[in-house]
Structures are given as structure tokens and as C-alpha cells.
Amino acid sequence: MSVEQETFVDRYPQEAELVRRAFLVAFTALGLGALFGIIQALHRTNVLRFIPSTDYYTVLTAHGVLMVIVFTIFYLVGLYQWAITRSLDRSPTNINFTRAWLTLMTVGSALTGITILLGFVDQVGISADVLFTFYAPLQAHPLFYTGLVVFIIGTWLAGVDWFRTWLHWKQDNPDERIPLQTFMVLTSMIMWYVATIGVAVATLFFLLPWSLGFIETVNPLLTRTLFWFFGHPVVYFWLLPAYMLWYTVLPKLAGGRLFSDPLARVVFVLFVLLSTPVGIHHQYVDPGIAEGFKFIAMTNTMFLLLPSLLTAFTVVASMEHGARQRGGEGLFGWLTVLPWRDPAFTGMALAGLMFAAGGFSGMINAGMNINYLIHNTIWVPGHFHLTVGTAVALTFMAGTYWLWPQLTNRRIYSRPIGLLQVVMWFGGMALMSNSMHVAGLYGVPRRTAEPEYAGFDFNTAFGSISELNIQLAVGGTLLFVSTLLFLGNLGLSMGNPKVEGLGQSLPEPLSGASDSPRVLDNMKLWAGIALLLVALAYVLPLGAIIQNGGLFGMGGDAYPVSVLGAFDGLDAVRELLGVVR
Amino acid sequence: MHIHQYEKLWLGMSLLLIVGFIATITYGAVGVGVTMVDDSGGNVNPNALDEHPEFSDPGVEQVGENEYEAHVVARQFIFQPDPIVVPANSTVTFYVTSADVIHGFSVVGTNANTMVIPGEVSEVTVEVNEAGEYGLICHEYCGSGHHTMEGILRVVPEGEYNSSDGGEQ
Amino acid sequence: MSDRGPIVKTRGGLLVAWVFLLVFGFELRTALGLFLGVDVPAVPYLGTLAVALTLFAVLADFQRASAQGEA
Numbered sequence: 001m002s003v004e005q006e007t008f009v010d011r012y013p014q015e016a017e018l019v020r021r022a023f024l025v026a027f028t029a030l031g032l033g034a035l036f037g038i039i040q041a042l043h044r045t046n047v048l049r050f051i052p053s054t055d056y057y058t059v060l061t062a063h064g065v066l067m068v069i070v071f072t073i074f075y076l077v078g079l080y081q082w083a084i085t086r087s088l089d090r091s092p093t094n095i096n097f098t099r100a101w102l103t104l105m106t107v108g109s110a111l112t113g114i115t116i117l118l119g120f121v122d123q124v125g126i127s128a129d130v131l132f133t134f135y136a137p138l139q140a141h142p143l144f145y146t147g148l149v150v151f152i153i154g155t156w157l158a159g160v161d162w163f164r165t166w167l168h169w170k171q172d173n174p175d176e177r178i179p180l181q182t183f184m185v186l187t188s189m190i191m192w193y194v195a196t197i198g199v200a201v202a203t204l205f206f207l208l209p210w211s212l213g214f215i216e217t218v219n220p221l222l223t224r225t226l227f228w229f230f231g232h233p234v235v236y237f238w239l240l241p242a243y244m245l246w247y248t249v250l251p252k253l254a255g256g257r258l259f260s261d262p263l264a265r266v267v268f269v270l271f272v273l274l275s276t277p278v279g280i281h282h283q284y285v286d287p288g289i290a291e292g293f294k295f296i297a298m299t300n301t302m303f304l305l306l307p308s309l310l311t312a313f314t315v316v317a318s319m320e321h322g323a324r325q326r327g328g329e330g331l332f333g334w335l336t337v338l339p340w341r342d343p344a345f346t347g348m349a350l351a352g353l354m355f356a357a358g359g360f361s362g363m364i365n366a367g368m369n370i371n372y373l374i375h376n377t378i379w380v381p382g383h384f385h386l387t388v389g390t391a392v393a394l395t396f397m398a399g400t401y402w403l404w405p406q407l408t409n410r411r412i413y414s415r416p417i418g419l420l421q422v423v424m425w426f427g428g429m430a431l432m433s434n435s436m437h438v439a440g441l442y443g444v445p446r447r448t449a450e451p452e453y454a455g456f457d458f459n460t461a462f463g464s465i466s467e468l469n470i471q472l473a474v475g476g477t478l479l480f481v482s483t484l485l486f487l488g489n490l491g492l493s494m495g496n497p498k499v500e501g502l503g504q505s506l507p508e509p510l511s512g513a514s515d516s517p518r519v520l521d522n523m524k525l526w527a528g529i530a531l532l533l534v535a536l537a538y539v540l541p542l543g544a545i546i547q548n549g550g551l552f553g554m555g556g557d558a559y560p561v562s563v564l565g566a567f568d569g570l571d572a573v574r575e576l577l578g579v580v581r
Numbered sequence: 582m583h584i585h586q587y588e589k590l591w592l593g594m595s596l597l598l599i600v601g602f603i604a605t606i607t608y609g610a611v612g613v614g615v616t617m618v619d620d621s622g623g624n625v626n627p628n629a630l631d632e633h634p635e636f637s638d639p640g641v642e643q644v645g646e647n648e649y650e651a652h653v654v655a656r657q658f659i660f661q662p663d664p665i666v667v668p669a670n671s672t673v674t675f676y677v678t679s680a681d682v683i684h685g686f687s688v689v690g691t692n693a694n695t696m697v698i699p700g701e702v703s704e705v706t707v708e709v710n711e712a713g714e715y716g717l718i719c720h721e722y723c724g725s726g727h728h729t730m731e732g733i734l735r736v737v738p739e740g741e742y743n744s745s746d747g748g749e750q
Numbered sequence: 751m752s753d754r755g756p757i758v759k760t761r762g763g764l765l766v767a768w769v770f771l772l773v774f775g776f777e778l779r780t781a782l783g784l785f786l787g788v789d790v791p792a793v794p795y796l797g798t799l800a801v802a803l804t805l806f807a808v809l810a811d812f813q814r815a816s817a818q819g820e821a
Contacts, residue, residue, distance in 0.1 A: 054725035131722050135683045137699060138724065220683055221698050263588065284617060285695045287703035288624070291610075291617040298606065302599045309595040313588060341762030350766070367606050369615040372692035376685055376720035419762055423769050430773040434780055441784070443689040445720035450728040456716030459690055462783030467792060515583050549624050554700040556627035559657075559682050561724065 022078030029070035041476025045469035056449035058119035064132030108151030198229025256322025262516030277537030343418030347398025358386030379440020432475025622702030660732035668742035685720035
């Protein structure tokens with residue numbers, strides 16, 4: 001490691017600026033996403049409805065895309081840029097390349113984001129009310145898909161940048177083990193390359209040409225399956241940066257060291273291998289996919305529990321080790337000496353706790369036949385607000401409280417407000433997620449503006465639907481206030497004077513890299529096995545879908561969610577290219 | 582590679598848990614007979630439902646003693662037929678397809694739950710027991726009127742069921 | 751390895767414990783309702799729980815402060 005009290009920004013000012021820029025985009029998306037979140041929470045519970053229900057779906061699309069694409073992935077690239085630079089102690093090979101991919105990602109997100117938001121302005125005729133999953137034959141404006149493609153290319157180049165930095169480092173240090181954080185960055189990116197094959201094929205070969213009118217029809221089941229090819233591993237792409245913080249920063253905050261470096265590597269390798277060949281578990285109740293393929297996806301999914309269970313052990317063990325270093329004693333007494341006053345620590349610890357709860361509801365989702373009961377009910381958003389909405393989002397916010405001073409040389413404006421913020425998130429999410437899970441069991445659907453029906457009422461086993469609605473609305477409000485406190489606290493921090501001596505180092509693990517087998521560092525091997533597993537899980541079902549339903553489907557129209565007039569401008573393009581409709 | 586013995590124990594218990602999960606679900610599929618929606622429904626052109634022998638006139642028909650088939654079309658933002666009328670204490674196989682975008686088909690409070698994808702036919706067989714009215718909802722976003730898309734599954738006592746009207750009342 | 755010494759028990763821990771136990775009690779009510787069909791009225795139950803936990807927190811804080819005062 002570098003000199004003890006040097007911060008990241010002292011040593012790498014240009015890189016720190018890029019990390020801050022990525023975080024700025026992430027937090028802008030977080031703020032907007034939270035605004036749309038509270039609008040939904042109040043609208044669907046009928047507490048306060050000030051938008052027409054048709055606009056609800058614009059809000060829902062924006063909330064989904066801003067939160068789980070823009071917020072999470074921009075935070076990821078910022079964190080990973082910090083991690084790889086720090087752990088290799090080396091600048092990117094060409095920082096202009098780093099700037100370029102970050103700009104590309106920003107442009108892509110802006111294109112997609114603006115296309116979605118234009119859905120509020122009917123006069124423009126451009127919109128993309130297709131939700132985060134953009135299932136065809138619902139059709140968004142071509143700019144929506146274009147933005148997505150540009151964004152993904154940006155992330156691919158980010159991976160190229162990081163692999164290049166690592167390869168250059170390896171030339172200079174041929175015999176050294178890959179530092180743990182770099183290992184995490186590289187494995188995450190291998191997973192991302194494998195995962196994005198699905199969405200890239202769906203968007204580039206089918207949806208974008210279709211939205212431009214170059215092809216008449218698509219096979220909705222095929223594009224849907226390709227979406228979920230990407231749609232499940234993407235959740236690990238959100239989660240892995242949080243894991244990085246839990247493995248490398250949380251033990252330090254607890255006052256100890258990571259329990260085991262080799263097992264951390266094993267966990268990340270398992271994610272590379274198993275994250276993608278599971279996507280069909282989002283399609284348990286889809287027609288056109290044989291039961292056997294669903295069973296394979298389920299088995300893989302269940303084994304994917306393993307790395308998370310191992311993480312639970314290591315994280316808790318590292319915290320306990322830290323607490324005992326601080327003089328904690330007794331079976332549970334050590335809990336009392338942990339630094340609960342520190343929002344970075346408390347946020348991550350509470351996020352981990354909620355992830356355990358999210359894991360349990362995830363096991364229900366993964367159960368092939370239990371899934372019938374909860375598929376597409378509000379149980380499912382209840383589940384992923386515990387995982388991505390808390391395990392990931394709260395860890396990112398908590399991590400920021402620790403990382404921000406390293407990136408700016410400024411102290412956080414207020415630690416007590418930070419503590420209140422993370423605790424409020426925990427409480428708010430407990431209320432909101434609980435009510436969603438329970439309502440889901442009663443059959444209340446997700447993704448709807450008004451879950452009230454003319455012909456029947458939902459039966460409740462206890463309590464009432466209106467009580468659950470109040471829980472959801474109160475929880476959502478707490479989460480919104482918590483987000484405002486976070487953003488406000490961070491904004492006010494920029495008014496703090498720059499000071500010296502904020503630098504903090506990360507301690508080495510108890511069981512270090514030298515304990516782990518060399519084969520773990522063989523990136524080509526893991527990428528190869530991952531691709532093989534993906535082929536095993538996907539070649540046959542995709543082949544069957546194409547054989548039965550046709551590469552471009554059985555026919556059927558496109559259903560643009562934008563006003564048809566919006567496509568007039570594209571006629572010129574079509575004529576130019578000689579495409580006849 | 583050094584692994585702490587507690588960690589080994591934890592690893593063993595985790596694997597046991599995973600295998601246990603897979604075993605219970607396999608039991609549910611093989612022992613109890615919970616089957617998944619699969620590719621048995623076949624394919625259909627969503628723009629040619631008018632010419633389809635069954636989907637051109639969606640409804641319920643008797644195919645055996647206590648066995649019925651219900652052909653249902655989901656489209657923005659209705660189910661056809663509505664209501665779907667079936668007799669109590671019977672076995673009903675639903676064939677559901679979409680005339681336009683992806684929809685959902687969920688009988689609220691039961692596990693009759695499937696996606697409805699244009700081009701594909703979802704086949705779901707359910708045991709219908711007690712008479713009564715069940716809510717039927719579309720649970721996948723299908724456009725700006727999605728929240729209004731609902732129907733009724735009416736289960737009538739066996740004696741009151743009139744098979745000649747094709748389940749449409 | 752820690753750059754800070756052993757820390758004293760803080761009010762932060764009490765806040766976290768307060769919220770955690772409240773959430774735990776809340777989830778307990780859900781479990782009772784779903785698994786045993788016992789419908790515990792939400793507002794009186796959670797209100798009582800909050801008051802009891804607050805009392806506990808105040809007492810614990812008093813004890814903590816006096817213990818630190820002696821040390």
C-alpha cells in the first residue's frame with residue numbers, strides 16, 4: 001500500500017475526478033428514481049394520486065431504469081475504477097480512454113432516460129413506456145434502444161480498460177497474485193461480458209431494427225428469453241460491488257481484517273460460472289419452454305445460493321473478529337462494541353441483514369412450483385427491494401460515507417444525519433417490503449397503477465388490504481426522506497474545507513492471497529467454463545423457441561407505446577435506405 | 582488452501598440446504614404432480630386468431646366426463662370470454678393466447694397462473710372444486726390500460742351448468 | 751490493525767438496537783398473522799412496543815453513561 005495517510009485523491013487526482021463524475025451520475029439517478037418511487041408508492045396505494053394512471057407506467061419505467069441501470073452501474077464503474085487503481089497502485093494505461101467510456105455510458109443513459117421522460121409530454125410523441133423489461137411487441141421509440149446499446153458498449157469498453165491495466169501490471173509483476181479487489185473487478189466483468197450477449201443480440205438484431213421498421217415482426221418469446229439471459233446476471237452485477245465493499249471495506253470499519261482471501265475469490269468465481277445459466281427461472285410460467293429446461297435453471301439457481309451463504313459466513317466472521325480485536329467478549333456481547341455510530345459500518349451491516357431476508361424470499365421465487373403462487377405478484381418487487389433496493393443500494397450509500405472523503409479530502413457533513421439516514425432506510429424498507437410480500441401472497445399483482453378491481457376483492461388472511469397500503473405508503477415515504485438526507489448530506493459535504501490526514505488504508509486479510517490455489521487466478525479458464533455452462537443451459541431452449549415460433553415470430557403487429565406520429569421523422573431514413581414497409 | 586473448520590461446517594450445511602430445496606421441489610413435481618406450464622400448447626399466429634378453429638370463438642367445451650377445455654384470448658385490455666363459466670368439481674384445461682402483446686392470466690388466490698405470449702399457447706390444467714366467483718387478472722404490464730384488464734371465472738354448481746352455450750352466459 | 755482504539759459503547763448502538771427490535775417485533779406480528787392466523791391489531795401493538803423499547807433505551811443509556819463516568 002501507499003503511504004499511510006495519503007488519500008486516493010492525493011495520489012490519483014485524475015482518477016478520483018472520474019470516480020466522482022461516475023458517482024455524480026449515479027446519485028442524480030438515485031434522486032430522480034426516488035422521486036418516481038414515492039409517486040408510485042402513493043399512487044398505487046391510493047393515498048395520493050396526482051398523475052393520471054396512464055402516466056404511472058412512465059413513472060414506473062423511469063424508476064426501474066434509473067435505479068437499476070443508471071444508479072447501480074454508474075456506482076459500480078466508479079467503485080471499480082477506484083478499486084483497480086488502488087489495488088494495483090497504477091493509473092489506467094490511457095486516462096483519455098477511461099474518460100471516453102464514461103462519456104459514452106453517460107450519453108447512452110441520457111438518451112434512454114430522456115426518451116422515457118418524454119413520455120410525460122404527449123405533444124412530442126416520443127416515449128418508451130415499456131418498463132425495465134421492454135417486452136416486445138410493446139415497442140419503445142428507437143432512441144430508447146439506441147441509448148441502451150451505447151450504454152452497454154460503454155460498459156464493455158470499461159472492462160477493456162480494466163483488463164488492459166491489469167495486463168500491463170502483470171508484465172511488471174509477473175509472479176505476483178492478482179490483488180483481491182482487482183480480482184473482483186475482473187471476474188465481475190467476465191460475468192458481464194457473458195451476460196450482455198443476450199441483451200445485445202435482442203436489441204441489435206431484433207428490437208432496434210424492428211423499431212426502425214427494418215423488420216416487420218419479432219418473436220416475443222425469443223426476445224423475452226434473451227432479455228432474461230441478461231436479466232438475471234445483471235442482478236449480480238449490482239450485487240458484486242456491494243460484495244466488494246463487504247469483503248474489503250466492512251472488515252476494516254469493524255476494526256478487523258477479512259477472514260479469508262481465498263474464499264472471497266471462490267465466491268466471485270462461482271458467480272462467474274453460475275450467474276447466467278439461470279435466467280429461465282424468471283420464465284417458470286412461460287409457455288413455449290419445456291419443463292426440463294426450467295428444472296435445469298432451477299438447479300443452477302439453487303447452487304447459486306452457495307456463494308451468498310459463504311459470504312454471509314465470511315462477513316459475519318470478519319465483523320466478529322473485528323469486534324473481538326476491540327475487546328468484545330461473550331457469545332453476543334461482541335455485538336455491542338461494534339462501531340454502530342459510524343453510518344458506513346451500520347449501513348453495511350443492516351444492508352447485509354436485510355439481504356439475508358431477501359435471500360429467503362428469493363429461495364421461494366426460485367422454487368419452480370412454489371413460484372406459481374407469487375409469480376408477478378407484488379411479492380416479487382418486495383423481494384428485490386430487499387436485495388437490490390437495500391443490500392445493494394444501502395451498501396452503496398454506506399460505502400459512500402467512507403469513500404467520499406478519500407475522493408475529495410473533505411469530511412462528511414454530518415455523521416449523525418448519516419446514521420439516521422441508514423437506519424431510516426432500514427426501517428422504511430422493513431415496512432414497505434413486508435407489506436409487499438404479504439399483499440403478494442394474497443394475489444395483488446405488481447406493475448399496475450390501480451390494484452383495485454371492479455369484479456372482486458382480494459381475500460386477506462389477517463389485517464386488511466388498506467392496512468397493507470398504509471404500511472407501503474409510510475415505508476415508501478421513509479425511504480424517500482432517507483434518500484433526501486443522503487443526497488443533502490453529501491451535497492453539504494462539498495461545503496466542508498479540504499483537510500489533510502483523511503487517508504485510510506485497507507488491512508490485509510487474515511488468510512492471504514498466497515493461501516489460495518493459483519488456478520483461481522486463471523481468468524481464461526473461468527470464462528471458458530462459464531460460456532460452456534451457458535451453452536448447455538441455453539442452446540436447446542433457444543433452438544426450440546426458434547424452431548417452434550420462428551426467428552421472427554408467427555406474425556403479429558408492433559404496439560408502440562408512443563404516439564404513431566413520432567415515426568414520421570423516420571420515414572426519411574427508411575426511404576434513404578430503400579426499405580419498403 | 583486453508584479453510585477454517587467452522588467454515589467447512591457452514592459449507593456442508595449450505596450444500597445440505599441446497600440439495601434439500603431441490604429435493605422438495607422435485608418431490609412436488611414427481612410425487613405431488615405439480616406440472617409446469619411448458620411448450621405443449623403449441624404455436625399460433627396472433628394476427629390469424631379469427632381463422633383458428635378454437636380461438637376464433639373462445640369458450641368452454643366439454644371433452645369428457647367432468648373434463649372441460651376453455652379457450653381464452655387475452656387482448657388489450659380484456660379477456661374473451663368474460664365471464665368464463667365452468668362447472669364445479671371438474672378438471673378444466675385452459676388454453677390461453679394473446680392477440681396482441683404479452684399478458685398475464687392469473688386466477689386470484691389460486692395457483693392458476695401463467696404468462697400469455699403472442700404466438701404461443703399456454704396450457705394450464707386445474708382442478709375446479711367449489712362453486713363461486715374468482716377474480717381473473719392480467720398481471721403483466723400490457724399498455725396504458727393494463728390496470729383495467731380483469732375478468733371473472735365463474736364456477737357454477739354442476740346441475741346449473743349448461744354445456745350447450747359453450748360456457749358463455 | 752484498527753486505526754482507532756477499542757471504542758466505547760455508543761448511543762449509535764442503542765439507536766440501531768431500537769430500530770432493529772421494533773422491526774423484529776413488527777415482522778413477528780406478520781409471522782403470527784400468516785402462520786397462526788392471529789390478527790394482532792397493528793397500532794396498539796406497535797405503539798406499546800415502541801414505548802417499551804424507548805424506556806429500555808433510556809435505561810440502557812443511563813447505565814452506559816454512569817459506567818463511563820466511573821471509568
